[in-house]
Amino acid sequence: xxxxxxxxxxxxxxxxxxxxxxxxxxxxxxxxxxxxxxxxxxxxxxxxxxxxxxxxxxxxxxxxxxxxxxxxxxxxxxxxxxxxxxxxxxxxxxxxxxxxxxxxxxxxxxxxxxxxxxxxxxxxxxxxxxxxxxxxxxxxxxxxxxxxxxxxxxxxxxxxxxxxxxxxxxxxxxxxxxxxxxxxxxxxxxxxxxxxxxxxxxxxxxxxxxxxxxxxxxxxxxxxxxxxxxxxxxxxxxxxxxxxxxxxxxxxxxxxxxxxxxxxxxxxxxxxxxxxxxxxxxxxxxxxxxxxxxxxxxxxxxxxxxxxxxxxxxxxxxxxxxxxxxxxxxxxxxxxxxxxxxxxxxxxxxxxxxxxxxxxxxxxxxxxxxxxxxxxxxxxxxxxxxxxxxxxxxxxxxxxxxxxxxxxxxxxxxxxxxxxxxxxx
Amino acid sequence: xxxxxxxxxxxxxxxxxxxxxxxxxxxxxxxxxxxxxxxxxxxxxxxxxxxxxxxxxxxxxxxxxxxxxxxxxxxxxxxxxxxxxxxxxxxxxxxxxxxxxxxxxxxxxxxxxxxxxxxxxxxxxxxxxxxxxxxxxxxxxxxxxxxxxxxxxxxxxxxxxxxxxxxxxxxxxxxxxxxxxxxxxxxxxxxxxxxxxxxxxxxxxxxxxxxxxxxxxxxxxxxxxxxxxxxxxxxxxxxxxxxxxxxxxxxxxxxxxxxxxxxxxxxxxxxxxxxxxxxxxxxxxxxxxxxxxxxxxxxxxxxxxxxxxxxxxxxxxxxxxxxxxxxxxxxxxxxxxxxxxxxxxxxxxxxxxxxxxxxxxxxxxxxxxxxxxxxxxxxxxxxxxxxxxxxxxxxxxxxxxxxxxxxxxxxxxxxxxxxxxxxxx
Numbered sequence: 001x002x003x004x005x006x007x008x009x010x011x012x013x014x015x016x017x018x019x020x021x022x023x024x025x026x027x028x029x030x031x032x033x034x035x036x037x038x039x040x041x042x043x044x045x046x047x048x049x050x051x052x053x054x055x056x057x058x059x060x061x062x063x064x065x066x067x068x069x070x071x072x073x074x075x076x077x078x079x080x081x082x083x084x085x086x087x088x089x090x091x092x093x094x095x096x097x098x099x100x101x102x103x104x105x106x107x108x109x110x111x112x113x114x115x116x117x118x119x120x121x122x123x124x125x126x127x128x129x130x131x132x133x134x135x136x137x138x139x140x141x142x143x144x145x146x147x148x149x150x151x152x153x154x155x156x157x158x159x160x161x162x163x164x165x166x167x168x169x170x171x172x173x174x175x176x177x178x179x180x181x182x183x184x185x186x187x188x189x190x191x192x193x194x195x196x197x198x199x200x201x202x203x204x205x206x207x208x209x210x211x212x213x214x215x216x217x218x219x220x221x222x223x224x225x226x227x228x229x230x231x232x233x234x235x236x237x238x239x240x241x242x243x244x245x246x247x248x249x250x251x252x253x254x255x256x257x258x259x260x261x262x263x264x265x266x267x268x269x270x271x272x273x274x275x276x277x278x279x280x281x282x283x284x285x286x287x288x289x290x291x292x293x294x295x296x297x298x299x300x301x302x303x304x305x306x307x308x309x310x311x312x313x314x315x316x317x318x319x320x321x322x323x324x325x326x327x328x329x330x331x332x333x334x335x336x337x338x339x340x341x342x343x344x345x346x347x348x349x350x351x352x353x354x355x356x357x358x359x360x361x362x363x364x365x366x367x368x369x370x371x372x373x374x375x376x377x378x379x380x381x382x383x384x385x386x387x388x389x390x391x392x393x394x395x396x397x398x399x400x401x402x403x404x405x406x407x408x409x410x411x412x413x414x415x416x417x418x419x420x421x422x423x424x425x
Numbered sequence: 426x427x428x429x430x431x432x433x434x435x436x437x438x439x440x441x442x443x444x445x446x447x448x449x450x451x452x453x454x455x456x457x458x459x460x461x462x463x464x465x466x467x468x469x470x471x472x473x474x475x476x477x478x479x480x481x482x483x484x485x486x487x488x489x490x491x492x493x494x495x496x497x498x499x500x501x502x503x504x505x506x507x508x509x510x511x512x513x514x515x516x517x518x519x520x521x522x523x524x525x526x527x528x529x530x531x532x533x534x535x536x537x538x539x540x541x542x543x544x545x546x547x548x549x550x551x552x553x554x555x556x557x558x559x560x561x562x563x564x565x566x567x568x569x570x571x572x573x574x575x576x577x578x579x580x581x582x583x584x585x586x587x588x589x590x591x592x593x594x595x596x597x598x599x600x601x602x603x604x605x606x607x608x609x610x611x612x613x614x615x616x617x618x619x620x621x622x623x624x625x626x627x628x629x630x631x632x633x634x635x636x637x638x639x640x641x642x643x644x645x646x647x648x649x650x651x652x653x654x655x656x657x658x659x660x661x662x663x664x665x666x667x668x669x670x671x672x673x674x675x676x677x678x679x680x681x682x683x684x685x686x687x688x689x690x691x692x693x694x695x696x697x698x699x700x701x702x703x704x705x706x707x708x709x710x711x712x713x714x715x716x717x718x719x720x721x722x723x724x725x726x727x728x729x730x731x732x733x734x735x736x737x738x739x740x741x742x743x744x745x746x747x748x749x750x751x752x753x754x755x756x757x758x759x760x761x762x763x764x765x766x767x768x769x770x771x772x773x774x775x776x777x778x779x780x781x782x783x784x785x786x787x788x789x790x791x792x793x794x795x796x797x798x799x800x801x802x803x804x805x806x807x808x809x810x811x812x813x814x815x816x817x818x819x820x821x822x823x824x825x826x827x828x829x830x831x832x833x834x835x836x837x838x839x840x841x842x843x844x845x846x847x848x849x850x
Contacts, residue, residue: 014712018570018712021712022571022572022712025572026569026570132713134566137562137567142559142563142731143730144451145451145729145730145731145732145734145736145737147446270695270698270699270719275693285730286726287443287447287733288721288726289726289727290720291557291558291559291718291720291721292720293718295713295716295717296714296715299714301714302712302713302714305568305571306567306713307570308570308712309566309568312566312570313566313569
């Protein structure tokens, strides 16, 4: 089995290292010897984390996808600009493709899957979501008897690291972000991680696999964690919750919900205890009920673990009639965010003058929204009161109306923070 | 694809129900229609949880394993007495076999696997460990690139329910066991669950899959939870630990450790937060690092989820060259329990007279054992002091020597409780 690799950075280097380290056990599992014959790199003279003495390096990636001796191409470059055409070329040349590239799949996955089906090759992407956690294989194989009802994942390690540090050490967002950048967890431009785009890429892939639908990344409601304050985290703790940045997908009748946002979840939920850079995905199936898959969402060898598992799958099942559930699926309607029902958390700053609570609760009453929990915490130096509220399960439009009314009131002193509260039963 | 079922109780009935409920999605995944044609039951006139109108029932189980139309036999009777010969007969008749029977596998798995290989049929058993959690598929497929270094599992829901209730509600073992029996979680004879035999069956299966070794159930060191007291749980909490009944398997050089015992683990470990009847398995692989698989360890449809996932696997991969890592493996040496290194927790009751602490610490000093944590809690009505101690990592023989010396001393007032303390890093 001859492998060509596109990209020999962290992940590509990790793949070469793990293939070498565990060559014996991989041979025992597959019956064949896996050999990396060719790797496309940006600069052949660069230092690498892996030994490349028996691998031909080329600066022309097309040499890899066109090479007659390559059976499987591993696309480990990332980004969508050059990779789309490379993957298409590899598929058209009859090569199986394994990719860790969530952006490529989220944006062009539907066409690529179709092309792979037409060319009777496999396109696998376990490493694209939650790093080394075998969540895609679990959804497709381990949970294959289930109709998946919902899933909720912590799929961005950077965001989870930031929220964990904010909670455990009472630090603010900007401070922890700077540390995350220094540690190499976050990019110089952290937008993809902290604004939820990376998580939305991954959620769209998970939802497609779980529900057997087409990828619809453009329909994911996406909100990041950059506006979470230490106050929010303290109020959440006091109310018995933990704030996690979750990607949530649910089947609702014949439609689905897909949303990425900071979420208050019960502190006793197992996923509330997933901390630091770790990832986890909670899945609810109609037969199994709730299950959870936890592990490293990034790192050279953790990601390599998923890439090589796909490689072993291809070798062992070349002649199988393994069918992806979504191949023949229609585009399923994604529910508009304004129509989603949820409990909500609101944090307000109001003038501490008499009659404010009556006016405030009247606003909720007018929208027919119940207040399930209420904390009025302290009066600050400007004589303002800090308030945190949990509502009953209501429509998103309702809560946005309440926010608008409060912000237009004479007692309001700051923009109203709104966060989802989710019961993951 | 024609299926014959042995046993139509909780699990068998669940399988029929899930196959019916999700017939469409299973057909989409497999391309074939799965039909249960024949079921062997003890009493054909008995009421069942599933509709049997289109299934032929027989009271002769051999009719199922000998029937020419049956392609796959699901063995869901349990126990080893009648099932061993039934499974052997099915395999010799060229039928694939799926079983949820951990006792059968733990005790006769090596011969049965060999027989299946000789007859070129598959013997699958995802449901035998941790119910619906796809832990065997994850070890074989999702983690196939890894050399597994260790695993630790909460694989008996009854035991975990008892320990959770003892901790959360300050109830004693006998009291919770009675409730577990009333709720149907524990059998009238609870020995298999509370003394760890069920967990040892499952651990021996997990270790064989993880390390690619033969099954060696008889070599598992097994200790139950019946001697855990509410004092132990309180001391553990105070020291920052949770007590869980774990099955632990580790690779140590060319040998392995296999042991089932109550274990103190750090309260912040994710597996420490697995409560009630839920199961979880923590796996450490050399590439992925630590990952965890969590879900329902029992229940009709949860177990059916695993049985049917195996069935879908057989249908989709009939022609694959899927190889179980352990097929060609030698018997690996299992390390004697006396030679295992661990931190330990000791709980003592001693007379509260002067000089006792000096004598006690001298016993530890003589065995070259350090005391890492020490609590002397209170003096009771009989003027005895309660003491809890955590040692450094030492040999099991050392701690047994300490126990013997303390119990032989003039100041000792009760047998010394000894529990393992495990760092699951």
